[in-house]
Structure formats: C-alpha cells, structure tokens
C-alpha cells in the first residue's frame with residue numbers, strides 16, 4: 001500500500017515546475033490529485049501523464065485570485081474524489097514578464113504590486129478559506145502546504161512585490177495553523193532556494209544561475225522533485241506533529257552568510 005493511498009490533494013500552479021512535479025509525486029504515492037492551474041492545456045497534460053502512469057488525476061482550470069474559481073476547484077476534489085486532505089498552495093506569478101517589472105520600492109508600479117499580491121498572497125488565502133471547510137467535512141484532518149521562498153526571509157535587492165508576498169505567506173501559515181490546529185488542520189510553509197524550473201531558467205541567464213549555485217551549500221540548484229518529496233512527506237501521517245513553521249528546502253541558501261563566503265573566495269583567489 002502506498003503512503004498516501006485514500007488521500008485527496010489539490011496542487012495549484014500544477015501545470016509546470018514545482019507544482020507539476022508535486023502532482024506527479026503525490027499521485028505516485030497513491031493520492032488522487034486535482035491539477036489546478038490557470039494554464040488549461042498544461043493542467044490537462046499533467047493530469048493525463050499521471051493517469052497514463054496509473055495514477056488518479058483531473059485538471060481544474062483555476063485562477064487562484066478569483067474566489068468563485070477557487071471554490072469550484074475545491075468542489076472538483078470533493079465531487080470527483082469524495083474528500084479533501086491536502087492543499088498545496090503553490091501558484092505564483094514567477095515569469096519574466098512580471099519579475100522584470102518588479103522593481104525597487106521607489107519605482108514600483110502599484111498595478112504590478114496589486115497583481116502580484118492577488119495571485120501570490122490572496123490566492124493562498126482563498127485556497128485555505130475554501131479548503132479548510134472541505135477538510136473538516138472529510139473527517140477533521142487536513143494539511144495545507146504553502147510554497148514560499150528564502151527571499152521571503154531575507155531582504156530582496158529588487159523584486160519588492162514578490163519578496164513581500166513571499167514574506168507574508170509565513171504569517172498566513174502561522175495564522176492558519178493557530179486558528180485550525182485544534183481541529184486537526186496542519187499548515188506548513190516551504191522556504192525554497194533556487195529550483196531549476198523552466199521559469200527560473202527563463203528569469204536567469206546561465207552565468208547568473210552559476211553565481212546563484214555558488215550561494216547554495218549543495219553542488220547544484222534544487223530540482224522540482226526535491227520540493228515534491230517534502231510536500232509528500234508533509235501530507236503523510238509521518239509529519240503529524242509538524243505545523244505552523246517554515247521548512248527550508250533550499251540547499252542551505254539561508255543557512256550561511258553569503259558575503260563571508262564570497263570574502264573567502266576572494267582571499268583564496270588572491271592567494272592563487
């Protein structure tokens with residue numbers, strides 16, 4: 001018997017990157033998965049691939065910033081699979097068309113700020129608002145995993161809106177865990193390091209990726225599956241005592257003082 005047999009999960013932003021990998025890993029572990037994304041073709045393709053591998057999955061075309069669509073997404077899980085155990089809030093505006101316009105705070109476009117907050121933050125809040133009642137009706141337990149970022153723990157040199165939205169997710173996570181913990185709902189945030197998704201490759205040229213890699217303690221950047229395996233663990237009963245916290249899945253990105261590591265490199269280079 002697989003670890004998540006009988007459980008039902010929704011993954012948002014599941015058409016690509018971290019979300020797609022998480023949907024696949026959860027299905028591999030026996031969960032039935034609602035593959036939710038604003039990208040209809042991508043969501044359908046991920047669900048189809050899961051079904052082809054023998055798993056259970058349906059797509060749900062969802063804009064996570066729109067409450068009626070989020071409610072409908074939760075309805076899909078209950079209608080198709082009869083219950084809800086896990087929500088992985090993961091969708092975000094992470095593409096270059098947004099990231100390149102997300103600037104210093106003195107230059108920020110308020111429309112861009114609102115757009116980022118609507119998806120990255122309001123989307124997570126709406127997901128929790130509608131998932132929790134369905135989880136409670138499913139028998140009084142449930143898990144919400146919120147994808148955030150190490151950049152939400154540290155200062156962002158640019159990307160003011162993205163960094164602030166990711167910082168706020170840690171507060172939202174603690175509030176959800178505090179409000180519904182006694183009813184059996186756990187909520188955990190993930191502070192990701194750099195994950196080598198297509199979105200990341202589009203945002204950062206190879207020399208920048210190499211520089212970023214040097215600021216992780218691992219020999220490589222993360223892969224979407226590195227995150228997916230942690231979500232799968234958190235969804236399982238093995239993680240029953242973990243809630244209200246942020247777990248780094250970051251290759252040590254936030255575990256050390258990057259400027260001192262650079263100093264060491266400069267000293268080593270000077271010594272030849």
Ligand SMILES: NC(=O)c1ccc[n+]([C@@H]2O[C@H](COP(=O)([O-])OP(=O)(O)OC[C@H]3O[C@@H](n4cnc5c(N)ncnc54)[C@H](O)[C@@H]3O)[C@@H](O)[C@H]2O)c1
Pocket residue numbers: 012013014015016017018019036037038039042062063064065090091092093094095119147148149150192193194195196197198199200
């Ligand atoms: N890749 C990284 O290095 C990295 C680092 C830190 C945090 N993250 C976070 O990980 C998560 C996944 O990012 P990714 O790298 O896989 O990027 P990605 O662009 O591959 O995935 C994001 C997905 O969200 C979907 N999406 C965007 N707006 C949406 C909306 N309004 N409603 C529903 N779906 C929507 C997109 O269609 C896309 O499929 C994001 O929350 C991102 O901020 C990523």
